[in-house]
Amino acid sequence: MPNHASRRTLLAAAAAVAATAAGAAASASGPARTPTADDALNPDGPAGRRPDRARLRRAVDRMSLAEKVGQLFVSRAYGHSATGPDPADAEQNRAAFGVRTAAELVSRYHLGGIVYFAWAHNTRTPHQIAALSAGLQQTALTTGARIPLLLSTDQEHGAVARIGRPATLFPGAMALGASGSAADARRAARIAGAELAAMGIRQDYAPVADVNVNPANPVIGVRSFGSDPHAVAELVAAQVRGYQGAGVAATAKHFPGHGDTETDSHVGLPVMRHTRAAWEELDEPPFRAAVEAGVDAIMTAHIVFPALDPSGDPATLSRPIVTGILRERLGFQGVVVTDALDMAGVRQKYGDDRVPVLALLAGCDQLLNPPDLPLAHRSVLEAVASGELTEARVEESVLRILELKSRRGLFDEAYPSAATVDAVVGVREHLDAADRIATATTTLLANPGKLVPVDAKAVPRLLVTGTDPASPSAGTGPPTVVLARELTALGCRATAVAPARAVAAAPGHAAVLVCTYNVPEGDGPQRTLVTELLATGVPVVLVALRNPYDPARLPACAAELATYSWGDAEMRAAARVLTGAARPAGRLPVPVPGRYPLGHGLSLDA
Secondary structure (H helix, E strand, O other): OHHHHHHHHHHHHHHHOOOOOOOOOOOOOOOOOOOOHHHHHOOOOOOOOOOOHHHHHHHHHHOOHHHHHHHOEEEOOOOOOOOOOOHHHHHHHHHHHOOOOHHHHHHHHOOOEEEEOOOOOOOOOHHHHHHHHHHHHHHHHHOOOOOOOEEEEOEEEOOEEOOOOOOOOOOOHHHHHHHOOHHHHHHHHHHHHHHHHHOOOOEEOOOEOOOOOOOOOOOOHHHOOOOOHHHHHHHHHHHHHHHHHOOOEEEEEEEOOOOOOOOOOOOOOOEOOOOHHHHHHHHHHHHHHHHHOOOOEEEEOOOEOOOOOOOOOOHHHOHHHHHHHHHHHOOOOOEEEOOOOOOHHHHOOOOOOOHHHHHHHHOOOEEEOOOOHHHHHHHHHHHHHHOOOOHHHHHHHHHHHHHHHHHOOOOOOOOOOHHHHHHHOOOHHHHHHHHHHHHOOOEEEEOOOOOOOOOHHHOOEEEEEEOOOOOOOOOOOOHHHHHHHHHHHOOOEEEEOOHHHHHHHOOOOOEEEEEEOOOOOOOOHHHHHHHHHHHOOOOEEEEEOOOOOHHHHOOOOOEEEEOOOOOHHHHHHHHHHHHOOOOOOOOOOOOEOOOEOOOOOEOOOO
């Protein structure tokens, strides 16, 4: 099958350059304080505080068993406010948890953390997020064990971003892989971390440490830095240092590696077919680099990996993988967090009552977003009562979680402030840095007719069309509209039109720019559009908005670019490259089977 041949090609390319990346451990201590905009631009800013284990041990000893178990859970909660959710969100909380508000949820279950989602209406604006965080911390610090919450989200940037404008939005992992700059990767994480911390979020489920060696991977793809494990390892370590230097716990994911699967673990149970030797060569290096860089947390994958554990259990529930490999082989002593427990990949073999218990027995610490929190909390309590889990095992995880909270300064400064939001989130220095970083990521794949750069001084008429995927982070418009607007700002006369009108509108234009998104193999609407536009005789420029594999599934065009994501910064960078305002500097971090090798990328002189 074509997908399998493509996967073998990428495996071979990745194996040819495989090498273990090493990084110096980041373990400085210092006073906890809220990061500032200046800190975010300084690569050597404040690091984590050294936890006082004796103090934390006393805190654990004072907790009831229910409070200890609560510290293990990180749950969703519905609503924009800790105490005043909209009526629909209050009803969602009642249906899921038997409480009306997020504050009541924290208090009833003694939660260790809350994870923010846009779909749960947690992330409207930076000031609203900071107020939500402050309200939740107020509840945590005045009820139960009085332990601050670890508030978290998935802010990978690129294809996955829970918080949008006016926060600063950076290119995603594969775009950073195309730039190849560890300094840029670290700076992006540093700034992103400072903005998250300003909103009260102290754990980010990033960076992705998976090595994407399968073009058919439906869930990782551009969320990975690339297919070269050495390059991925270097960028993972850089981002760990960036996030944690800004006071935010980085979380390398998805252990032991999700980069060569053809099933999305949100909807099924993927099986990783790598041998143990292939895992050590391809999948292990980025996670080892994360550990050596001092990463606070590592997230497990809901995948079956027979070469590492033949039981058929997903890695999240596998003691040979979590304890035997992650803890013992890699020496990781930080927090192990499960991927979300409401995903199908972890629910297919066991019931929702057994999954949290088995995850703890495997060696996990944080139990992320169980589908039925009351059942999960009760099940862990019952496992301790029956002797299946010991209280000492629960305390082991609680102590790790408290150490992470202490390291990130939460026992000293848990409350975000409006003044800090204004001083840090989306400030001009950060936005300019995002544009500079994005400019280095755009990859010019083909330019046989020297169409790029277009002569903006001649005010050429350009037509922009193609797929307009929904923005992952609330950009200023669909990508075709943003691209047309940016081209016009650089001197062109660019117009965005819907695909249905593009062929008829093409004549009379200097070029047609076609934006594509995850083009499948075989015939389909995107292939038909490109074919029909080529037949008009107007030069066609292909702009692959997400997967760089798109050109291999389409007819050759007069020029081809890869942007790896479709946010405003990436569209501005593409416009600069297309008009010659910036030189293309990106190089493919993955091979495109049948078209382009790993590392391919043209300059304007090529």
